[in-house]
Amino acid sequence: DTGVSQNPRHKITKRGQNVTFRCDPISEHNRLYWYRQTLGQGPEFLTYFQNEAQLEKSRLLSDRFSAERPKGSFSTLEIQRTEQGDSAMYLCASSFTEYQPQHFGDGTRLSIL
């Protein structure tokens, strides 16, 4: 399968813990995006990369959030000191260029106890 892969699919953790999600995009795609989605809402943009460069971060991305794409391939999204409000589905998408359709993974559902 050469689609976008996200791991883990579901993460349950206690408030205050750190969590890290991984996204493996389609191999030839230069652009990689992270979104957050809550129930009944559309995806909210968090950040995106052009190869290894992080080009934009949403104001939704507080100092507790950090994303990396070290070699321009896979990406990680880390949330430190998780809070109840961080509970959501975290979606990763990739595209060949900024004007091409985005291909989404099935997301990581984060539940904060």
Added chain:
Amino acid sequence: SQQGEEDPQALSIQEGENATMNCSYKTSINNLQWYRQNSGRGLVHLILIRSNEREKHSGRLRVTLDTSKKSSSLLITASRAADTASYFCATATNAGKSTFGDGTTLTVKP
């Protein structure tokens, strides 16, 4: 707040009927895309229409774009139970960033 807004929020129809969903947006765009999302899954790209295009077809899907009204519509003809899903529009600016609306939940009854 989101750039795109879909209308209606929810739509319920019988199999075989047509479904029309609308999207309005606020700023100038490079293109507009429609996506489908089944429960618990990621989004699947359906169709992309560029700002200089007015209509596009893909199988049972027809998308229109009116840049003067800053609106788009998605028509699904001869709907099937498998079309049950949430449908989102996403607008891409010339900077390349896409902004999604909150979606229309479509239920197709067998």
